[in-house]
Amino acid sequence: MMLGSVRRRGGIAVVAVAPVLLLALAGCGGAVKGDNADVVHGKQAFVARCGSCHTLARADTRGTVGPNLDQAFAQSRRDGLRSSTIRGVVKEQILYPNIRGVMPAKLVDGQRAVDVAAYVARVAATSGRDTGALATAVPTASKRTATAQGGRLEIDANPTGQLAYEVSNATAPAGALTIDSRNASSTPHDIAIQQGANGPVLQTGKTVSGGGVSTVSVDLRAGRYTFYCTLPGHRQAGMVGTITVG
Ligand code: HEC
Incomplete structure (x- = not known):
C-alpha cells in the first residue's frame, strides 16, 4: 500500500x-x-x-x-x-x-x-x-530453582522469546557439571558460566535458536557461580541466575 x-x-x-x-x-x-x-x-x-x-x-x-x-x-x-x-x-x-x-x-x-x-x-x-x-496473553517467565541430577543441569531459555531462562537459581554438588540450555524460541541465546558474580568466565556455549541446545561442561569447586546469556543486552534484561555448588 x-x-x-x-x-x-x-x-x-x-x-x-x-x-x-x-x-x-x-x-x-x-x-x-x-x-x-x-x-x-x-x-x-x-x-x-x-x-x-x-x-x-x-x-x-x-x-x-x-x-x-x-x-x-x-x-x-x-x-x-x-x-x-x-x-x-x-x-x-x-x-x-x-x-x-x-x-x-x-x-x-x-x-x-x-x-x-x-x-x-x-x-x-x-x-x-x-x-x-x-x-494473560503471554505466560510470565517462570523462576524455578533447579537441582543437578547425575552431574547435569537443565537451564532452558524461555520458549516464547522473552529474555529469561526458565530457572533463576540452581544447586549442584562439587565436581563435573554439564549445563544444557535448550532454546525453542527464534531469539538467539547462549549460556555461559562465570565464577562469582563478576569473576572469570569459565566457558560459553554456542549460540542457538529454534530448538538448539547450548551446552557448557565444567568442573566446579564449592562456591557461587553465575550463569548468563552473553548476547548483547540479554544479561541486563534478566537472563542471569546463580548456581550454588557444594
Ligand atoms: C534485531 C533487533 C530488533 C528487532 C528484533 C526489532 N527491532 Fe525495531 N528497531 C531496532 C533498531 C536498532 C531500531 C532503530 C532504527 C533502525 O535501525 O531502523 C528500531 C526501530 C524501531 C521503531 C522506531 C522507533 C523510533 O524511535 O522511531 C519501531 C516502532 C520498532 N523498531 C518496532 C519494532 C517491532 C514492532 C518489532 C517486531 C516486529 C521490532 N521493532 C523488532 C531493532 C530491532
Whole structure:
C-alpha cells in the first residue's frame, strides 16, 4: 500500500503522508475498534519477535538493541497523536525499517504486522498494566530453582522469546557439571558460566535458536557461580541466575 513508499524519519513522515492517506488511517478508527486487528495475538508476536530488541513496559520486554518504544512514542502521545496514527508508523517501521539499520524487515507480515502495530499503538507510552485477555496473553517467565541430577543441569531459555531462562537459581554438588540450555524460541541465546558474580568466565556455549541446545561442561569447586546469556543486552534484561555448588 501507499504508506510503504513513504520514508519515515522520527515522527515526520506522519506529516509528510498525503492528507487523503491520513484520512484513511484515521478512518481505521482507533487502535482496535471497527477493524480486524487482534491485539492479543499482536502482544504474543511482539514478545516473541520484537521484545528481544525493544523495551515496552506493558509487554514486560526489556530489549536494549533498539529504542525503548515507550520513550519513542511518549512525545507523540503528549502531542495528542491518535493511536491510529502511531499504529501506521509502527506498521511502516515493521515493513520498511531503515535498510542500513539492524532491525530486520517483515519479522511479522500480513495480518500479524497489523496485529503487532495495533498492540504497540495501544500500549506504548501509556501507564498502568494490560488487563483482561491481554494480561494473560503471554505466560510470565517462570523462576524455578533447579537441582543437578547425575552431574547435569537443565537451564532452558524461555520458549516464547522473552529474555529469561526458565530457572533463576540452581544447586549442584562439587565436581563435573554439564549445563544444557535448550532454546525453542527464534531469539538467539547462549549460556555461559562465570565464577562469582563478576569473576572469570569459565566457558560459553554456542549460540542457538529454534530448538538448539547450548551446552557448557565444567568442573566446579564449592562456591557461587553465575550463569548468563552473553548476547548483547540479554544479561541486563534478566537472563542471569546463580548456581550454588557444594
Ligand atoms: C534485531 C533487533 C530488533 C528487532 C528484533 C526489532 N527491532 Fe525495531 N528497531 C531496532 C533498531 C536498532 C531500531 C532503530 C532504527 C533502525 O535501525 O531502523 C528500531 C526501530 C524501531 C521503531 C522506531 C522507533 C523510533 O524511535 O522511531 C519501531 C516502532 C520498532 N523498531 C518496532 C519494532 C517491532 C514492532 C518489532 C517486531 C516486529 C521490532 N521493532 C523488532 C531493532 C530491532
